[in-house]
Amino acid sequence: MAVVVIGTLDTKGEEIDFARAVIESQGVDTHLVDVGVMGEPEVEPDTAAGAVAEAAGTTLDALREGGDRGEAMEAMGEGAATVAEGLYTEGTLDGVLGLGGSGNTSIATTAMRALPVGVPKFMVSTMASGDTEPYVGSRDIAMLYSVADIEGLNQLSRRVIGNAALAMVGMVANEPDVEVEDRPTVGITMFGVTTPCVQRAREVLEDRGYETIVFHATGTGGRAMESLVEEGVIDGVLDVTTTEWADELVGGTLTAGPDRLEAAGEAGIPQVVSTGALDMVNFGPRDSVPEEFEGGQFHVHNPQVTLMRTTPEENADLGAILAEKLNGATGPTAIVLPLGGVSMLDVEGEEFYDPEADAELFDAIRDRLDENVELLEREADINDGAFAELLAETLDEYMREAGVGPEH
Template sequence: MSIVIVGTLDTKGEEIGFARDVIEAQGVDVHLVDVGVMGGPTVEPDTDARTVAEAGGEDLDALREAGDRGAAIEAMGAGAAEIVTDLHREGTLDGVLGLGGSGNTSVATAAMRALPVGVPKFVASTMASGDTEPYIGASDIALSYSVADIEGLNQLSRTIISNAALAVVGMSTNDPDIEVEEKPTIALTMFGVTTPCVKTAREWLEDHGYETIVFHATGTGGRAMEDLIEEGLIDGVLDVTTTEWADELVGGVLSAGPDRLEAAGNRGIPQVVSTGALDMVNFGPEESVPAEFEDRQFHVHNPQVTLMRTTREENVELGRIIAEKLNDATGPTAMVLPLDGVSALDEDGEVFREPDADEALFDSLRERLDTDVELLEVEAPLNDDEFARALTQKLHEYMQTAGSAPA
């Protein structure tokens, strides 16, 4: 078993060397990857900085001469990602540890994000108390706040580093020895305002022999699902909640990026898609909403989340985008429309109920979807049991045809 430590051995050699000693004292091998560009390492690496720079498409001497910290971090992060990916492929990486401030954290997490979900990844960082999304992305990296800067060894830093080192050893060596039945895996997308539909669908799928993974459609949730589909870990998709595209289009805070809705189609796996929560764009607290939207309709979901109703024009564009994504799919694909409301806030009597805006979305999809994409329309709100059954039965039908349904 081997733990890889990614770090700048020119500036953090003492601290990383201490982490190595803690891990080796547990009978576990350590592979040091040096990503420092300022000078020579103070601890002997297993993979030196020059090799890392070359793996990132750069020359170490040129990086040093340029003196551009940002460019160096980007290059070494890309190189470290290549190195750890190769080590994992060779079977000589069982977990990864990172230590440090913003630079070390940026490089180490760039490497970690290149590894599959499930590979233990732990970072003790000064950046772990704050906005961690740039470091974690859609991966399963564990961050621990270092309390003080990781600069020198003292009674506090030894404790923090020891805990981090032992944590990654425990994550890498722990085998729960639980026998798990292999089942076809279905990915679902959910928001608070689509929860009843997804809950009903999940229960039906599990009752019929599927395993389900529910992704919160918060931007990172959608990206995580797309990544797992690309890795081949998902057999079918019930994409109830496509709301992340509203944020991508309008400028909300929960965008999953322009590649959302592509992975399932690219892999050719069965997918059933709907229009869940396309009635809203997400922002933070009320005071954070951009001034350009001051005349729009809002709903305060909670003190941290403010929702803005999408317009008729925005829904036409959302229909166009989603239709284009689904038209490119290479596997069985259906779009299912909830004609009486696309979220809990869009049902009769609720604050976002705007049938004209919904109809603009539905018409845009009707006009643009190719005949290869099956279009189903249900006279019910999205959170109605009838609608959830229509989704699951269509996906089950596709899974049976593809030979992927439970035996």
């Protein structure tokens, strides 16, 4: 049982050595990975900085001579990820702890993101009170704000670093009792405005013998699901909520990037897709919405989230994008259209009800969809129970035909 501690031992050696001592005082081994570039380590590492640089295909001398801090940090991040993956494969990594400012936060979390979900990952960072998305990505990384800079040991830093070290000990020494069942796994995407649909579809699938994992379609949620598809954790996808593409197209805050809707198709696994929440683009507080969108139709979801209704023109573009993505799928694929509305807000009497915009979305999908993608339509809104059951039953049929459905 060992915790890998990643840090710049030329500048943070005292603090990292303190964390190591706390961990080892609890009977847990440590493995120090030095990612410092400019100086000599203040404490002896188990994996030297030179080995980390070589794992990234370069050398410490080259990074020093280059004089580009950003390039050096990127290289050491790549090298640390390779080292961490190797230690995990060897069975000598049970958890990862990082300490540092912006530089080592970038390096250590790059290594953490290379490890599977479930491996304990803890980053003590001066950056943890701001935007942590670049560091966490779609992985289960815990970040603790260091409060003071990680520069020397004092009554504050000893407590914060000590707490983090003990937290790592607790995680690696007390593996949770997780029941693992040999059931096919389905990834499902959800938003607040598609929750009833997902809840009913999940009930149907679980009754039929599937395990389900629901992802909040907030950009990182969609990326997390697709990364688990790539890793082979997920056997089938029920992509109810494709709203992240609205943010990607229009410029909202919850985009999952231009590769969204590709992983299942490339993996060739069964997928059933719908148009959930494509009626909305997400922004922060109302006063944070960029001026270019003034004149749009807004709904203040809560003080931190403002929704903007997508226009007919944007819906036509979204339909074309969905069709293009699904046309490239190599496995069984269907798209199911809820003609009565794509979210709770897109039904008659609600703020985003816009049959013209929905028609543009649906027509674009119909016009561009290849024959290899099954097209299903129902005169119901997305949260109608019968519509949810259709989604689940279609995916169940696909998975059984593909030989990845539950055993009977």
